[in-house]
Amino acid sequence: xxxxxxxxxxxxxxxxxxxxxxxxxxxxxxxxxxxxxxxxxxxxxxxxxxxxxxxxxxxxxxxxxxxxxxxxxxxxxxxxxxxxxxxxxxxxxxxxxxxxxxxxxxxxxxxxxxxxxxxxxxxxxxxxxxxxxxxxxxxxxxxxxxxxxxxxxxxxxxxxxxxxxxxxxxxxxxxxxxxxxxxxxxxxxxxxxxxxxxxxxxxxxxxxxxxxxxxxxxxxxxxxxxxx
Amino acid sequence: xxxxxxxxxxxxxxxxxxxxxxxxxxxxxxxxxxxxxxxxxxxxxxxxxxxxxxxxxxxxxxxxxxxxxxxxxxxxxxx
Numbered sequence: 001x002x003x004x005x006x007x008x009x010x011x012x013x014x015x016x017x018x019x020x021x022x023x024x025x026x027x028x029x030x031x032x033x034x035x036x037x038x039x040x041x042x043x044x045x046x047x048x049x050x051x052x053x054x055x056x057x058x059x060x061x062x063x064x065x066x067x068x069x070x071x072x073x074x075x076x077x078x079x080x081x082x083x084x085x086x087x088x089x090x091x092x093x094x095x096x097x098x099x100x101x102x103x104x105x106x107x108x109x110x111x112x113x114x115x116x117x118x119x120x121x122x123x124x125x126x127x128x129x130x131x132x133x134x135x136x137x138x139x140x141x142x143x144x145x146x147x148x149x150x151x152x153x154x155x156x157x158x159x160x161x162x163x164x165x166x167x168x169x170x171x172x173x174x175x176x177x178x179x180x181x182x183x184x185x186x187x188x189x190x191x192x193x194x195x196x197x198x199x200x201x202x203x204x205x206x207x208x209x210x211x212x213x214x215x216x217x218x219x220x221x222x223x224x225x226x227x228x
Numbered sequence: 229x230x231x232x233x234x235x236x237x238x239x240x241x242x243x244x245x246x247x248x249x250x251x252x253x254x255x256x257x258x259x260x261x262x263x264x265x266x267x268x269x270x271x272x273x274x275x276x277x278x279x280x281x282x283x284x285x286x287x288x289x290x291x292x293x294x295x296x297x298x299x300x301x302x303x304x305x306x307x
Contacts, residue, residue, distance in 0.1 A: 059296055066293060095296065102298045109244050149241065149299060183242070 003029040003045040013050035020206035024222035034067040045082040048089030065095030090200035101150030107183025111144040118166040130220040137217035146202040148184040165190035236267035
């Protein structure tokens with residue numbers, strides 16, 4: 001599995017993404033600059049890392065979503081290539097038209113940085129095959145704009161097509177209520193594209209790959225991708 | 229030619245920032261405030277004197293970047 005990590009001005013989790021991919025694959029993925037127009041030949045997986053691209057100017061992910069490299073990312077996704085957007089990467093995927101909906105300001109206006117439980121909605125995708133469907137994992141969240149919103153029709157389509165990847169839940173796997181940190185519609189923490197080859201998620205699985213720093217629940221996502 | 233583009237949240241979209249401002253105005257004792265919605269204003273200097281051409285350019289700018297039409301509306305005024 002050949003991965004590449006895209007770097008935008010203001011990205012700050014690219015190092016974490018590189019480390020998680022290297023731990024899973026044994027290879028250090030190349031960093032691709034946002035102004036480049038091509039991905040490295042043979043790229044299977046493109047990762048859009050977290051951070052604050054362009055200082056969150058205009059709207060989170062709005063300017064990065066229209067960067068030169070995004071045409072190559074869109075073409076890669078259209079060919080069925082894998083794309084993973086984490087946190088700001090998820091916002092960029094929504095702004096760049098690769099995923100529907102938008103990430104709005106957290107309901108209580110606060111930047112949230114804490115550990116959070118998620119329910120893995122399905123375990124038959126390239127991103128989640130190392131998990132069990134319904135499994136509860138504990139990963140980190142760190143965002144000010146993670147409140148997923150879309151029109152009713154889009155939400156119904158995402159639910160109907162089984163495109164919700166992760167939902168916010170409590171330790172016991174109960175979804176909703178206080179377990180929802182940001183007001184996200186239907187407790188959505190991550191969604192897939194139609195063909196399930198694009199995943200956008202607010203939480204940070206790349207930070208939970210080492211027992212030394214709080215757990216390894218995020219490693220399953222990268223193990224899944226290696227098998228893809 | 230100059231233009232002003234106003235981008236506002238669509239009706240029904242939750243606006244926590246507007247709500248916080250509304251709360252602050254009420255706690256300041258400013259009377260007569262019903263509700264507040266926050267938006268953005270862009271003042272654009274145009275490189276053309278042709279009004280139709282300017283409107284086309286501004287509409288493209290709004291659709292492509294200035295507004296996220298999933299949740300936002302925009303209004304263009306040539307001033």
